[in-house]
Amino acid sequence: MKTNPTKYSLRYSYLMLLIITLAGALSNNAFAQTASIGSTVTWGRVDGIAVNGLVQGPSAAEADLQVACVFEYTEGDIFNPPALPANLNGMVHLDDALKGIITELRKSGKFTGHSLETLLITPPKGTLASKQLLLIGLGDRNKFNADIMISVGSTAMREALRLGVSNFSFASDVKDAGIDSPTALVAKNVVLGSFEAYRTQAFLKEKQLAAYKPLSKIILLAGPAYYAVAGEGIKDAITKLNSK
Numbered sequence: 001m002k003t004n005p006t007k008y009s010l011r012y013s014y015l016m017l018l019i020i021t022l023a024g025a026l027s028n029n030a031f032a033q034t035a036s037i038g039s040t041v042t043w044g045r046v047d048g049i050a051v052n053g054l055v056q057g058p059s060a061a062e063a064d065l066q067v068a069c070v071f072e073y074t075e076g077d078i079f080n081p082p083a084l085p086a087n088l089n090g091m092v093h094l095d096d097a098l099k100g101i102i103t104e105l106r107k108s109g110k111f112t113g114h115s116l117e118t119l120l121i122t123p124p125k126g127t128l129a130s131k132q133l134l135l136i137g138l139g140d141r142n143k144f145n146a147d148i149m150i151s152v153g154s155t156a157m158r159e160a161l162r163l164g165v166s167n168f169s170f171a172s173d174v175k176d177a178g179i180d181s182p183t184a185l186v187a188k189n190v191v192l193g194s195f196e197a198y199r200t201q202a203f204l205k206e207k208q209l210a211a212y213k214p215l216s217k218i219i220l221l222a223g224p225a226y227y228a229v230a231g232e233g234i235k236d237a238i239t240k241l242n243s244k
Contacts, residue, residue, distance in 0.1 A: 035227040044238035046195050050217035055227050057090040059097040059128050064165035066130035067156045069173045071141040072113040073106035082178030089176045097127045115139035146185045153193025161212040169219040183226045184233030191237035
């Protein structure tokens with residue numbers, strides 16, 4: 001039986017094209033999963049405010065105000081599994097930079113971490129890259145639901161406007177705490193909640209019932225493995241907000 005050289009040549013070409021395409025897809029996916037520390041992007045703008053992503057821990061992110069979230073205290077919760085290892089755990093870095101004060105506050109009950117509880121800390125110069133630190137409670141870790149992040153985002157925005165800062169950086173710290181949470185939805189809800197609060201203040205300002213300093217940007221922090229996934233949620237939120 002005779003073979004058709006052209007036929008087999010075409011099959012070979014198609015096979016090589018398929019291999020190259022799959023290799024490219026795998027390479028792109030690997031890059032998305034391993035963004036390097038310091039990677040940053042402007043995901044978009046809402047009401048003139050830039051919404052940025054940054055691969056960085058909350059102790060090292062430069063901002064007028066750093067927001068970080070914590071659950072109600074249980075012994076060793078930020079240090080032991082299922083919490084992320086210390087080298088990947090932003091809350092551990094914050095606690096270390098402040099010489100254990102966050103653990104002391106939580107363990108003593110001075111800051112309980114109840115849902116939407118807030119505490120403002122002015123860090124000593126040289127300890128954090130941010131000028132101020134706002135802790136927001138997430139409540140019982142066993143009852144976590146991503147819906148709360150809408151209210152958390154609103155709380156962060158209201159406090160930022162009350163303090164008169166030009167920008168704030170936000171770290172949910174949910175993954176750091178070992179919670180198997182939907183990364184994209186958490187990020188999306190933070191952005192939605194933030195701008196719901198901002199637009200409420202804008203409405204009040206139009207009625208001459210509020211005054212605030214406009215923000216220039218919001219920075220959403222994410223670890224290297226969650227940067228791209230968080231970005232998808234952030235972009236969804238921006239699209240939704242800009243369609244209103």
